[in-house]
Amino acid sequence: MSNTHFRTCHLCETMCGIAVEYEGDQILSIKGDVYDVLSRGNICPKATGLQDVHTDPDRLRKPIKKINGEWLEISWKDAFQEVGSRLAEIQRRDGMNAVASYEGRSTAHNLGCLLMVDPLRRFMGTENIYTASTVDQQPHNFVWYFMLGHQFMATIPNLDRTDYYLMLGTNPKVTNGAQMATGANTYKKLQAIRKRGGKVLLIDPRRNETAPYCDEHHFIKPATDALLLIGLIKTVFAKGLATPGRLKNHITGWEKIEPAISEFDLEEIANATGIGAADIERIAIEFASAKSAICYGRTGLSMQEFGGLCNWLMQVLNVVTGNMDEPGGMMFPKTAIDTFSVLESVKGNYGRYHSRVSGRPEFADELPVSVLAEEIMTPGKGQIKGLIAIAGNPALAMPNGKLLEEALDQLEFMVSIDPYLNETSRHADIILPAVGPFEKSHYDLFYHTYDTINWAKYSPALFKPEAPGYTDYEIIAEVLRQVVVKRASNPLKKLFAQSLGWLLLKTITPELILDLGLRFGPYGKGLNPFKEGLSLKKLKENPHGVFISKLQRSLPEGLFTKDKKLHLAPEILLSDLPRLKQRWLSGEPEKPSEFDLLIVSRNTNRTLGWMHNSLRLVKGKETCTLLIHPDDASRRKIIDNTYVTVSSVTGSIEVLVKISDVMMPGVVSMPHLWGHTRPGTRLSVANAHPGASMNDITNEKVMDELTGNAVVNGVPVKVEASKDARVGDTTPAHENETIEEFIA
Secondary structure, three states: OOEEEEEEOOOOOOOOEEEEEEEOOEEEEEEEOOOOOOOOOOOOHHHHOHHHHHHOOOOOOOOEEEEOOEEEEOOHHHHHHHHHHHHHHHHHHHOHHHEEEEEOHHHHHOHHHHHHHHHHHHHHOOOOEEEOHHHHOHHHHHHHHHHHOOOOOOOEEOHHHOOEEEEEOOOHHHHOOHHHOOOOOHHHHHHHHHHOOOEEEEEOOEOOOOHHHOOEEEOOOOOOHHHHHHHHHHHHHHOOOOOOHHHHHHEEOHHHHHHHOOOOOHHHHHHHHOOOHHHHHHHHHHHHHOOOOEEEEOHHHHOOOOHHHHHHHHHHHHHHOOOEOOOOOEEOOOOOOOHHHHOHHHOOOEEEEEOOOOOOEEEOOEOOHHHHHHHHHOOOOOOOOEEEEEOOOHHHHOOOHHHHHHHHOOOOEEEEEOOOOOOOHHHOOEEEOOOOOOOOOEOOOOHHHHOOEEEEOOEOOOOOOOOOOOOHHHHHHHHHHHHHHHHOOOHHHHHHHHHHHHHHHHHOOHHHHHHHHHHOOOOEOOOOOOOOOEOHHHHHHOOOOEEEEEOOOOOOOOOOOOOOOEEOOOHHHHOOHHHHHHHHOOOOOOOOOOOOEEEEEEOOOOOOOOOOOOHHHHOOOOOOEEEEOHHHHHHOOOOOOEEEEEEOOOOEEEEEEEEOOOEOOOEEEEEOOOOOOOOOOOOOOHHHOOOOOHHHOOOOOOEOOOOOOEOOOOEEEEEEEOOOOOEOOOOOOOOOOOHHHHHO
């Protein structure tokens, strides 16, 4: 007889509720949970792939060690002891910074990893901390820190109440929204805006899958979004439409905005962006005149040359039109667990130290991941010789992944905490795999900061793992204990380290932390058994989640700045404007180059970087394809559905080409996080559809100078027909079908 387990899908920010039908230890199906308080039954195809991860024979269940080039299983005890000894030895001999840590994006979707991030950073004592954030979203955090006082104080579009929605560099039909609409099927919310008389606009170099649900789509040249935003803000002030609204007495720097952008000419902006001056003026007037309006952008704004300026100017436009912290504008969730106030360390900081080789400043205790390879490969004091890699695959996820792989092979010791032998973990000495997704509990500790409603939900483990089986929390805690104990120079420190490990592993469980966080959070019941309020027990009694409220106004009280003011014009952001003007409006013609096209990334709703080993998600025709405009293809004598060579200053890749007028002329596009062509992995399904890695042609030396974020979008490339003229399958690939089409 089958049973149903209710859970939150942890694969992306959308947090869809799923209903898992199972019998014994077998999963029968995964569907949307129609009673989930957030998603109401909506899911995307990726959620169904969790069943494949659970049963995947390629997923590691026990530690493996590389011995004479061959991977062999070892005991957990031996694995932990060797990891602790090797890392401690490196730090004792070469200093704390000689060991680095890398945390992949899926860390943010993993309760155990998240709870151990702060202890890991504190007790490893290294400044060499790297995460996937500096590839995709760091500019958001950077701007929130300098404007609002906290790097995780996410601005959330209040879609359900807005009248005008302007999107830049995003594709919610495929991504399901990220910060703009947790709960899947965002396009339905776009349709609702239009049905109630509102307007939806999309600005993107590709007429992507969201465009049919918009009133207007405008092509824009990659990396010029900041110029467009300046044009909009300039028009708002010029037409006398600027207003601080309710926050008038709580904003500093208002008087600096108009003078700072005065030297930017609207006609020059139009020429650089490809969007006419009349359209820019019209959009600005419509935006400022709407009863409520939102300007929103996601990774398309972040993963480019001026990511910091883009995200700042986007918020400036929302503020100067009176749409910050207002219904129908940008708002802020109030999370059930107040991690912001409890952990002052996560608030943010900047420039307290710099990377050893190229002098890049830290932000929020992280260095740009683009400098990781040079920090490993450059000899000298402070050289990285050991690495802890957690829940990530930077060989495919970071710029110039092949260079990083060369660097990883030069490490003295590397441990990877990952369930797969993949393109990155294959360079490790030992791999420690955590239990599967249904063998541990889940709570979205981080992504509740992106909530479009205030709510909470806990998902217990469904299955018991094969003994002994360790969660990510337990693995990181034990590694940390082993390192600190073996690194300790006297018996007292050893005793402290042993005690710390005992507390983490035996007493302070994730469930205890969750319960305390809920009880003493803004909606909690504390220790009063008679008080109504949140606790872990209440969430367990409500497997579909607990709805708390719609988003409410929270400023100025909710600001984390010392003066409780919204800082509209931080000097560090103002000072980057001359770089933007010099890049695009200097009056100097661009020098001819063989790299005459610009490449941008795109998503598909079947895939994520760590879900390519699910047969149901990668089956069918190849979806890792390059899109090119017909005019660009014709000039290069490129034939549809053949393979082309895409080259940059860093390297070249081969990819199947599709000719389509959805692309802006001069721009090409391909999916990010493919490239399963490296030998020595255990990814049997993924290697049947290897694709190509876009990060084999991105440049680790080029980043947003302001924030240190990698540049993935707007990289100059050339595209040529491959010499062997291979032809792909002519059957159309449905890379972004609906869940109904996918199931059918």
